[in-house]
Amino acid sequence: MCGYLFEWVNISISGAEQLLSPHIFKANDIRGIVDETLTEDAVRQIGHALGTLAYEAGVATLVLGRDGRLSGERLLRALSAGVVLAGVDVIDIGMVPTPTVYFATQYFETGSGVAVTGSHNPPQYNGLKMMLAGATLNSGEITDLRERILSGRLHTAAVAGDIRAENILPAYIDAIAHDVQLARPMTVAIDCGNGVGGVAAVEVFRRLGCTVVDLFCDVDGNFPNHHPDPADEKNLVDLQKALRDTDAEIGLAFDGDADRLGVVTKTGNIIYPDRQIMLFVEDVLADQPGAPIVFDVKCSAHLAILIERHGGVPVMWKTGHSFMKVKIKETGAPFGGEMSGHLFFNDRWGGFDDGLYSGARLLEVLSKLADVHAITDKLNQLPQAVSTPELHIPVAEGENRQLIEQFERRANFNGATINTIDGVRADYADGFGLARASNTTPVIVLRFEADDEVALMRIQNDFRGVFLAIKPDAKLPF
Template identity: 60%
Template sequence: MVSLSKSIFKAYDIRGIIGNTLDAGIARQIGHAFGAAALAKGERSVVIGRDGRLSGPELAAALAQGLQAAGVDVIDLGMVATPMVYFGTNALETKSGIMVTGSHNPPDYNGFKMVLAGEAIYGDAITGLYDSIAAGTLQSAAQPGGYRTHDIRAAYLERIIGDVKIARPIKIAVDCGNGVAGAFAGDLYRGMGCEVIELFCDVDGTFPNHHPDPAHPENLQDLIRCLEETDAEIGLAFDGDGDRLGIVTKDGQIIYPDRQMMLFAADVLSRNPGAQILYDVKCTRHLAPYIEKAGGTPLMYKTGHSLVKAKLKETGAPLGGEMSGHIFFKDRWYGFDDGLYAGARMLEILTKQQDPSALLNALPQSDSTPELHLHLKEGENFALMDKLRSDAKFPGNERIITIDGLRVEYADGFGLARSSNTTPVIVLRFEAETPAALARIQGQFRDVILTAKPDAQLPF
C-alpha cells in the first residue's frame, strides 16, 4: 500500500508514480473525496475515462469504487482521450468528470484531470481533496452510487464531423506516439474526408517508438520523415491523452502552438469581431499584433490549462491558447482544450489554400528558444522567483510583465522566467529579431539569475 503524499496534488491536476506515490488505494480515496465534493455542489453523477497507460484499468476501477462509496453514480467511458471526458460533461447528464491520465509523462506515471460542476479545478480545490482525505472524515454513503458504462465515441466524432468541414480533399499524416488519441484520430479525419497516413496509432502504454509529447522536436522526427517521403501535405501530432496538438509542414518546419493561434484567432475573429483572444505568457510577441490586425483584443494571461479555462469562462473570450499546445475553442465548441478538435479546425482553415505549408511558414516568427528548464530543489523555484521579481534590475526602458513570473519585453525581443507549478524548475524562454539580440537578452537574464543564485546551473 502506498501512503498518501501531498506531493501528488499539483496546481492543475493530480500526478504520481505508480507503486511509489500512486496506487489503487490512493485512487479510491481520491474518488471518495471528489465524490463528496461533487455532492456538495449538487452533482449526483460523475463521468470517468482513462488513457492507454498500463495502470489505467486498475486506477479507473478503484476511482469508480471511491466515487460510488461517496454515493455518486459513475458513468464509465472506458479508454478515451481526455477531451472526450470533457465532452461527456457537456453531452451527458452530469457536469463533473475525472480522466485517469499521465498525459505526456513517462510510462510509470499516472494521474487525474478533473472537472467539478462545470469548472476545471485547480489550486486550493485540488489541495482541498488532499485535506479531506488526510482528515480521515470521509463518510461512506448508506446507499452506494450506481455504475454503468457508456460508449461516447460515435457522439463525439459525429459532433465534430457534423460541424467542421474541409474545403477540399487532403492527405495528412497523423502521429499519436502510441497514445490514446491513436484510437480516434484516424477515424475522425477520415470521417471529415481526409486521406490519413497513421503513425504509431496503436495504443501502447509503454510508448515503444517515441514519447507522446509534440512540444519537443525529437518526438516529431518520424512525422517530418513521413512528410518528406510521402505525398501527405501536412502532419498532425498529439500528446499522450489527446488534449494537445503539434503541427509539421511539408518541408519539415514545426509550427508551434503560439503561431497556430494566429490562424485560429483570425478565423474565430471573422465571426466574433472585436472579441478578446487569450494566450499565455510563453507565447511569441508576434501574436498580440496579429490578433489586433485581425480585429481582436489580445489578453496575455498565466500559464496552466485549468487557469486559462477559468479565465476563458470569466471573460467570455471565444478562444484561448497556450504555448504548450492546449487550445481552447469556445467558438462552435465548449471551451475545453482538445487536440483532436483543434486539428480538425486547422484542417478546415488549411484546405482553403492550395499550399497549406506556405500559409503556415509565412506566419511571423523570430529566432527563439524552446522552453528551457533551470532545475532546482523542491520549493526553491518559488523562492528564487520571488527574489527575482523583487530584486532583478534590467537596464533600459524595458516593459516588465509580472502576471506569471517575469516577462521582460524589449524593442527587439523578450525574455521570460516563471516558476513551474508542477515541478521544481524555473521555465525560461527567449525570442529576438536577431541572434545577437537573443544573446544579449539571455545575457541579461543570466546576470540577474546568477546574482540571485550564484550556483545556478543555467540551461543556456
Template identity: 55%
Template structure:
C-alpha cells in the same frame, strides 16, 4: 500506501505507480472528489482512462471510491481526455454530468499516471486540489452508495465534430499518436471529415515503444517529418498521450508551434467575433499579440496552465485561448475545453480553403527564439527565487532589467524589450525555472540573456543558468 502530498500538483493529481500512486490512493481520491461533488449537489460523474497499463486498476479504485460516497459513475472506458470533458457538456442517456475525471499520465513516462478533473462544470486547480488532499487527511467523506453504468461516447463526439467542421477539399495527412490513446480515434475522425490519413504509431500501447507522445519536443516529431519528406502527404498532425494537445509539421519539415497556430485560429474566430478577446499564455511569441490586433481582436496575456487558461476563458467569455504547450481552447462553435483532436479538425477546415496549405503555415509571422530552457532548483526554490526578483523589480534596484521596456509579473517575469522578450517562470510541476527568449536577431537574444543572467546571479550567485 501512504498518501504523498507530492502527487497533488497545480493542475491535476499525478504520481508514479507503486511509489506514490496505486488503487488504494485512487479510491481515496474518488471518495474525496465524490464528497466534494455531493456538497455541490452533484451526483453524476463521467470517468475515462488513457492507454496506460496502470489504467484499469486505478479506474477500479477510483470507481469504488466514487460509488462509496453516493456518486453515480458513467464509465466511458478508454478515451481521449477531451472526451471526458465532452461528457460533462452533454446529456448521456438522460443524465447530465457536470463533473468528470480522466485517468491519464498525459505525456509523462509510462510508469506515471494521474487524474485530470472537472468539478461541477469547472476545471479545478491550486487550492481546490489541495482541498481534496485535506479532505482525505480528515476523512471527511459522504456515506451512500452510487450506481455504475458504461457508455461509448465516441459516436456522439465524432458526430458533433463532423456535423460542425466542413472541409473544402480532401487533404492527405499523416497522423502520429506516439502510441497514445488518441490513436484509437484520430484516423476515424479525420477520415470522416474527408481526409486521406496515414497512421503512424496509432496502436494504443502504454509502454510507448516508438517515441514519447509529446509533440512539444522536436525529437518526437522526427518520424512525422521523415514521412512528409518521403510521401505525398501534405501535412502532419501529432498528438500527446491523452490527445488534448496538437503538434503540426509542414511538408518542408517546419514545425508550426502552437503560438503560430493560434494566429490562424484567431483570424478565423475573429471573422465571426469581431473585436473579441484572444487569450494566450506568457510563453507565446510577441508576434501573436500584434497579429491579433491586426485582425481586429484584443490580445490578453495570461498565466501558463491549462486549468488557469480555461478558468480565464470562462471568466472573460473570450471565444479562443491557447498555450505554447499545445493546449488550444475553442469557445467559438465548441465548449471551451482543450482538445487536440478538435483543434486538428479546425486547422484542416481552415487549410482546406487554401491553395497551398504549407505556404499558408510557413508564411505565418515568425521570430528567432529559443526552446524552453530549464534551470534546476531545489524543491520550492523556483517560487522563492522569482518572488525575490519580482520584489527587486518593484523596488527598481540595480538587480533589475535595465534596458527593458516593461516587465509583466502575472506568471514569473516576462520582460519586454524593443527588439524581443525574455521569460522566467517557476514550473508548477517540477522544481525548475522555465526560461524562453525571442528577439529580432541572435545578437539581441544574447544581450537579453546576458541581462537575465546578471539579474539571476545577483539574487542567487550559484544559479546554474541554462545558457
C-alpha cells in the same frame, strides 16, 4: 454494481498523511509516479474526496475515463471505488482521449468528470484532470482535496453510488465530423505516439474526407517509438520523415492524452503553438470581431500584435489548462491557446482543450488553400522571431517556486516591462524573456524571443545574471 467497489480499507488520518504525498497535488491536476507517490490507495481516497465535493455541490454523477497508460485501468477502478462511497454515481467511458471525457461531461449533462491521465509525462507517471459542475479544478481547490482527506471531511453515504459503462467515442467522433467541413479532400499524416489519441484519430480524419498516413496509432503505454510530447522537436522526426516520403500535405502530432496539438509542414518546419494560434485568430475573429483572445505567458510577443491587427483584444494569462479555461469562461473569449499546444475553441466547440478537434479545425482553414505549396507558404509566413524552445532548469521538488519568488524580487531589467501573473516575463522593445515555475514537474521553465540574435543574447544575459545571483550552482540551458 462491480464487486471491486467495496475493496476498501479504512485508513487512519495519520496513515492517510503518509500515503498522500503533497507533491502530487499540482496547480492544474494531480500527477505522480505510480506506486510511489501516486498509489491506488491515494487515488481511492482522492475519489472519495471528489465524490464528497460532488455530493455537496448537488452533482449526482461523475464521468470517468482514462488514457492508455499501463496503470490506467487499475487507477480508474480505485478512483471509482472512492467516488461511489459518497453516494455519487459513475459513468465509466473507458479508454478515451482526455477531451472525450470533457465532451462526455457535456453530452451526459453532468458537467463533472475525471480523466485518469499522465498526459505527456514518462510512462511511470499517471494523474487526474478533474472538473466539477462545469469548472475545472485548479490550484487551491486541488490542494484542498488533500486537506479534506487528512481532516476527515468526507461524506460516506448509507448506499453507495452505482457505476455503468458507456461507449461515448462514436458520439464524440460524430460531433467533430458534423461540426468541421473541409473545402476539399486532403492527405494528412498523423502521429499519435502510441498515446490514447490512436483510438479515435484515424477515424476522425477519414470522416472529414482525408486520406490518412498514420504513425503509431496503436495504443501502447510503453511508448515504444518515441515519447508522446509534440512540444519536443525530437519527437516529431518520424512525422517529418512521413511528410517527405508520402503525399501528405500537413502533419499533425498529438500528446499522450490527445489534448495538445503539434503541427509540421510539408517542408519539415515545425509550427509552434503560438503561431498556430495566430492562424486560428484570423479565422475566429472574422466571425466574432472585437472578441477577446486568451493566450499564456509563454507565447510570442507577435501574437498580441496580430490579435489587435485583426480587431481582437489580447488577454495574456497564466500557463495551465485549468487556468486558461477559467479565463476563457470569465472573458467569454471564443478562442484561446497555450504555447504547450493546448487550444481551446469556445465558438463552435465546448471550450475545452482538444488536440483532435483542433487538428480538424486546422484542416478546415488550410483546405481553403489550393494545394500543398499554398499551405506551406501560408504557415511559413506567419509572424516569427528569433526564439528558443521551452528550456528547463531542473531543481529539487518544491524549489522551483521558491527560486522564482527570489527571481521576482531581483528582476529589475533596464528598459523592460515586468509582468508577474505567472513567474516573471520581461518584455523589451525588441523581445522578451520568461522564467516561471512548472505546474507539473520540479523545473523552472524559460523562454526567450527577440528581433535578432544580438537582442536574444542580451536578454538571456539579463536573466543569467539574476539566476546566478540566487543560485550560483544553477546549470543554465542557455
